[in-house]
Amino acid sequence: MPKKGGNKTRINADFTLNDSANAPKPVGRVKKSVKPDANPVASWEDLEDNEYDVLEEIDTDGNSQLLFVKKQNSTHTSDEVFEGVVYPEIVWYLISKFVKPEDVGKFALINKATYAITKRESFWRQMYYKYCKNHPRLPEKLKIENSFVTYGLRQRVIRGLFYTYRKFFQSTLQNIECSPHKLIRRRCVSVWYCKLRSNWSIFFKLKRQTVDQKLSVDKINFLQELGRVDANPDEGCKVLQVTCLSLNEVPPLMGMALCSVNVSLTQGLIHQRVNLGFTSGICNGVQNIVPERSIVIDSVLNMNVYDWWHPRYPFSDTILPSAMKDEELAPVLRHDFFTPLNGHKYKL
Known part of the structure; x- marks a missing residue:
């Protein structure tokens, strides 16, 4: 008995490159019924002359080559300005x-x-x-x-x-930042310390350097400055807190820039040793600067870095702007302050 079934229609179409070499996926076997390509590849005879510009390109050897560049649609230009809605x-x-x-x-x-x-x-x-x-x-x-x-x-x-x-x-x-290496190239504003129960904490206030921080007295309008809501004297400042077991002396470092940070272990492999290098010059964008002065802090328990908005940042009441010259620009350190006395170097 003949098999019952619906009428099957076969589509005879051409076998194009999109079915084999240009196919997005590997083609193992072509189906018997292949639908015609929705976007057939246009041949050179089908291309219109107005759609392409013929350009001649000459290389260094003097050989010329023709390039076909599609023309841009003149109806859509890149200089079109779309007006938006401006709300009050x-x-x-x-x-x-x-x-x-x-x-x-x-x-x-x-x-x-x-x-x-x-x-x-x-x-x-x-x-x-x-x-x-x-x-x-x-x-x-x-x-x-x-x-x-x-x-x-x-x-x-x-x-x-x-x-x-x-x-x-x-x-x-x-999120408490503990690495002091990101403070390199910042200028020291002040240094102080405080005694805890069984250890000491040393604080280094470092400020990000700017190109020009000098303000002229004639250019300052104090009435406008008093009305500045966004004024922040601590903008760009961070405080490095180093907690150690003992403290001998904290030398003045105001005006010097931090140029190197070295963290290592002590001989007993229990605590850390921090070596901070400072220079009186400008070290913006300069790497591997030899520090003029070095400070070594032994028996370090931990280190923390605080931004100006952090609750542990030492915050004092906002001081009104002064017409005096910015004292953070010039070092106030004596040249011979770190000179070894009796063969001993300053060590914290």
Whole structure:
């Protein structure tokens, strides 16, 4: 008996390169019924003359070669300008009330209006009242309820957020930078130490160098400076805390730049030894600088690096701008301070 079945139709089409050599996947066997290619490869006879430009290229040997370059569509030019919607500033001001602390940077990058809003006193006071006010962890020196000073308001609120805002506070507990090698090429602002129960802590305050930090008295407008919400004297500063067992003397290093850091083990392989090299010159972009003075700290227990916004950063009240010359630029160290006395070198 003949088999029952539907009518089968076969498609006879040409076998093209897209079915073998130009196929995206290896082809082991061609099917009996092959559908025609949706985008067949055009032959040279099918190409129009207006679609391509013929260019002649001559190489160094003097041989010429013809190149066929497809013409650009004149209807779509790269100089087209698409006009967008410009919202009034009041719209961005209302949206700023719902901006979270971790999204302030993204909000300021939207346009000029949002950037200007983040420079206003009302924006940071609103951020303070929403996340910092009456919080039990907020220190007394960071409270601004009864303060009408606008100078440095932004950095005070940011410091307060790292005490009160949960996401920021947890980041300070989990991510503590311990490597001092990233502080190279920073200039020392101050050095101090404090006595703990059974050890000592030495603090090095290092500031990122800028091209020109000198301010002329004639160019300073103190009324404008007093109204700067974004003023931050500690911008670009980090503090290196070195905790050690004993302390002899801390030499003055103000004005010198950190150029080398060496961390090794002591002879007993119990504690670390830190060798800090300082130079009085400028070491921007220069590597392998020979330090003018070296400080060796033995019996080191641990090292921590704190940014200016970290709760453990030694923060003092914001000082108003001064018209005096920046003392951080020139070294105040005597040339013969590190000269060995009686054959002994300074060692901490």
